[in-house]
Amino acid sequence: MANSAQREGVAAGATLNRDAAPGETLLKVTGLQKHFPIRKGLLQRQVGAVRAVDGLDFEVKSGETLGVVGESGCGKSTMGRLITRLLEPTAGKVEFEGKDITHLGVGAMRPMRRDVQMIFQDPYSSLNPRHTIGTIISAPFKLQGVTPEGGVKKEVQRLLSVVGLNPEHYNRYPHEFSGGQRQRIGIARALALNPKMVVADEPVSALDVSIQAQVVNLLDDLQQELGLTYVIIAHDLSVVRHVSDRIAVMYLGKIVELADRDSLYKAPMHPYTKALMSAVPIPDPRRKSAKSERILLQGDVPSPISPPSGCRFHTRCWKATEICKTTEPPLLELKPGQQVACHHPENFEDQAPQDTVLLTVAKQAAELVADEVLAESAATSAAVAAEVTATPAEKPAVTEKPVVTETSAVAAPEDEAPAKEK
Amino acid sequence: MTELSKSGAAVGEPVKDSPAPSAFLEVRDLKVHFPTDDGLVKSVDGLSFTLEKGKTLGIVGESGSGKSVTSLGIMGLHTTGQYGKRKAQISGEIWLDGTELLTADPDHVRKLRGREMAMIFQDPLSALHPYYTIGQQIVEAYRIHHKVDKKTARRRAVEMLDRVGIPQPDKRVDSYPHEFSGGMRQRAMIAMSLVNNPELLIADEPTTALDVTVQAQILDLIRDLQKEFGSAVIVITHDLGVVAELSDDILVMYGGRCIERGPAEKVFYEPKHPYTWGLLGSMPRLDREQTERLIPVKGSPPSLINLPTGCAFNPRCAYADVPKDNVTRTVRPELAQVGGRHWAACHMTQEQRERIWTEEIAPKL
Amino acid sequence: MARGTAAGPRAVLAYLIRRLFAAAVMLVVIILVVFGIFFLVPRWAGVDPATMFVGKQADPAAIEAVRQKLGLADPIFAQVWEFFKGLFVGRTYSGGGDVTECAAPCFGYSFRNEQAIWPVLTDRFPVTLGLALGAAFLWLIFGVAAGVLSALKRGSLWDRGAMIIALGGVSLPIYFTGMLSLAIFSYGLGWIDGRYVPLSESFTGWLGGMILPWVTLAFLYAAMYARITRATMMEVLGEDYIRTARAKGLTEPVVIGKHAMRSTMTPILTMLGMDLGALIGGAILTETTFSLPGLGQAVLTAISDKDLPVILGVTLITSLAVIIANLLVDLLYAVIDPRVRLS
DSSP states (O other), X not given: OTTHHHHHHHHHHTSOOSOOOOOOEEEEEEEEEEEEEEEETXXXXXXXXXXXXXXXXXXXXXXXXXXEEOOTXXXXXXXXXXXTXXXXXXXXXXXXXXXXXXTOOHHHXXXXXXXXXXXXXXXXXXXXXXXXXXXXXXXXXXXXXXXXXXXXHXXXXXXXXXXXXXXXXXXXXXXXXXXXXXXXXXXXXXXXXXXXXXXXXXXXXXXOHHHHHHHHHHHHHHHHHHXXXXXXXXXXXXXXXXXXXXXXXXXXXXXXXXXXXXXHHHSOOSHHHHHHHHHSOOSOGGGGSOGGGOBOOOSOOOOTTSOOSSSTTTTTOTTOXXXXXXXXXXXXXXXXXXXXXXSSOTTSOOSOTTOOOBOHHHHHHHHTXXXXXXXXXXXXXXXXXXXXXXSOTTOOOOOSOOOOOSSSXXXXXXXXXXXXXX | OOOXXXXXXXXXXXXXXXXXXXXXXXXXXXXXXXXXXTEXXXXXXXXXXXXXXXXXEEEEOOTTSSXXXXXXXXXXXXXXXXXXXXXXXXXXXXXXXXXXXXXXXXXXXXXXXXXXXXXXXXXXXXHSOTTSOHHHHHHXXXXXXXXXXXXXXXXXXXXXXXXXXOSSHHHHTTOOGGGSOHHHHHHXXXXXXXXXXXXXEEEEXXXXXXXXXXXXXXXXXXXXXXXXXXXXXEEEESOHHHHHHHOSEEEEEETTEEEEEEEHXXXXXXXXXXXXXXXXXXXXXXXXXXXXXXXXXXXXXXXXXXXXXXXXXXXXXXTTTSSSXXXXXXXXXXXXXXXXXXXXXOSSOHHHHHHHIIXXXXXXX | OOOOSSOOHHHHHHHHHHHHHHHHHHHHHHHHHHHHXXXXXXXXXXXXXXXXXHOTTSOHHHHHHHHHHHTTTSOHHHHHHHHHHHHHTOEEEEETTEEEEEOSSOOOBOTTTOOBHHXXXXXXXXXXXXXXXXXXXXXXHHHHHXXXXXXXXXXXXXXXXXXXXXXXXXXXXXXXXXXXXXXXXXXXXXXXXXXXXXTTTOHHHHHHHHHHHHHHHHHHHHHHHHHHHHHHHHHHHTSHHHHHHHHTTOOHHHIIIIIIHHHHHHHHHHHHHHHXXXXXXXXXXXXXXXXXXXXXXXXXHHHHHTOHHHHHHHHHHHHHHHHHHHHHHHHHHHHHOTTSOOO
């Protein structure tokens, strides 16, 4: 587009004018696990477990938006239900404002419920069809035994106007509203008790495109006005990029990459992140021929009942080597603000350079990856490696990647792209 | 099949009253109305388009815009199977390779179904029969239209499964749909729809139920297969990304009508209808720099029973007052040519739209 | 994921063995519970089973003799043990000098007429079974057909008529329809004799005796089956895979008869299993109305006579029938729906 330069300027100038509240840690999650037992037979013996969430560590800072992306079965929704304590964790710790809420009972959780609210995906099924929206939105007051200033009705009407609904619709029923309006009702209900943190599980995926944008903008406005902290769970990478400050990418119950929005999208380090982003269909017909940039992954996500050993992505990764199969890579902060769990990250120096022999699956996977991509990734990694060895280790500030050359003629080191023969 | 007469119709724009069009598929003034207790639901209300072999038409629209109803209408899946319910009222003309489907003998249309025109559905889990193996279902689809024995048909099924990239097809042919993963199921569905080499393939939200990485695989597969089979393809989706990946031409539907139609590049780069602008502005994009705010379309999609008078989009249109004399609220705009093979239905003048697009919309995208 | 084809014969066999074992365990539990109820409750209620056996006017010595002979004075465990032994290897009643041998499936003796119970059961079971199976055959054919037609012609005159009749069938009690049919066809028109004739004596006579009970019973059940078939079929017709079947170019008879019917049969089979089991337990009303000498009639008499051993015997046979019917249904279910794993 003609105006891309102009747009860039706008984007750079106005990235965050949110009241970046102190930025202190609001939510801290350590080693979080949730295994759903699978029982069988007459005696309901446990024969296995769905390891929906299998060891998460992250923090959510006050006032920020943490986006969580992943494909179905990656455990992102379970994670949302764990941090709002709708589910009881199998192991690990959830701290909210420094207080351990991991195993609080229903009674002890009640005050906490005011501060943490949830918005659900389906605006159709999450509202009781027999209740007026007045009743629905005022339910949190009744549950908490709170009477807002000026009375419940007045407060509900205020909330309705905050989310952009007509306050006079207080006595209407959910079926009288469209999908987007119902999601607004869900948001109003979540806001009723003036929460500090809102966890939204696929808040816009059931909505039409034009309505999605309305709700995304509303969430944005509310955050600025009310200083809310969001955890937004979604499968749509473009929506997540739009709303988030930091993004966690999940794969089979684990976080594989956790980074600032811009670092993640500009220079993803985990191969899965890279594949995921390249898989998103780009609404630009001119890019149709530029298919070469796409990384096609083999097959489907493995079952979370028996996840692959080592790095869980090794069965589909085109860079997987022996170490990936045997050793689980830890989630390390390789660059400031970018944590990655990978032995052979993209856009960064190899963490296990001695391990160069590709697994057979990786060779097959590499068949699906365009030569240009392999060459490019090799080139950037090599460049970073060179830079890292050149500069002292204390200065790991390789924030901006060297511009990738258009031509794929960059000589790839032997160990980086060996799988591709012509 | 009736004789294909060469009536020099301009490619792209349907010509009224020509007996048999030259285009491979031509839909003229298609209307699909459903009588209900609340009134007549005009799901599709006067839709026309053409499609040539080897080309892909993307039909985009939001829920209730009539895009899926259109596809079912072409397949003739309205007239059957509406047991007891009040029947859909369908009118207009659908010409497939010289045959008008709406007036043709229903049994003749049935024989075309699956052989000449096939369909891929959104959710392969519910679209495949849970009680029959994948192989049985493909064999059945093949044997209705080909007089071959079961063994030959089974070999054909294995061949098709292999072609769509299912590993160990000779084993998996005996699996049931629930034993397949989502992506594999959609591959099997595609194998089944292509088993008779159809000339027209309709894919109704073919990747909506799939994960992103699997979606990429399936889009790739559809593209490859089209190249190989040379069929005409209609892709129906709400996802502009999917449409851009696959389509040569794009048709944007709103309230049961086409509001803009043209080559994909034109529709994406020089859209001529405010609703198309709205769709483009509503969508966060990975291929662009981060924008501060999305530009949504205000309001909600219209009721198909009581469409707004005039332009159906006028209550949501930010530019409804640009044309004079309140015309947007009283007169329904017809599709008008705005460029080569590019049509839009809007009351604004070309100049007005040009100005708004370049000055107000494009810079914010 | 990959687990090959549905279930090989080996899996079916293993499944059968497991199920039969479970059924055996279930039967033992049922025997224990029933035995407990029938032999303990009278004691708690202050009624002496021996008195019931001999009659109230009997002298204490006779009662004591019976008590000895039937082992009623033994501890409950001993009694249960004797009962089990009787079922499988036969038992010997001895007391007061006279000894009675009771051969292998020994269910004991009726309190009322001192007849052995097993022959009573074997006499009556075929009558009930014949009634249940014959009626089931009729109601399946007519009920399912009516339901399918209603679903296909929803809202039509046929649909409304069929559903009104079905409503009547469900709500009219069996003795009403039974008596009515007897009054018309047997007493009024004289077409049918209406007396039960065992199959071993005359096939046509048997048919003549069974036709009215069959039709009466089938009418009630056909009504229920028509309703459930209609509802299920309507639901199935809305499924995506039916649309897919049409999109393949299948003819309507194949779409309905093959694709839709197979899914519609699943809930119907489940119901059939339960209904057959229940009917074998005693179509009491039907048997009474038509004077059929089946299990239902036997149990009715036994209840009014407080004839505990007969009740116990019928209960066991019924439980066995229910268990077998359910096993058959589960097997059929797995054949119809490959998603049901035999494990």
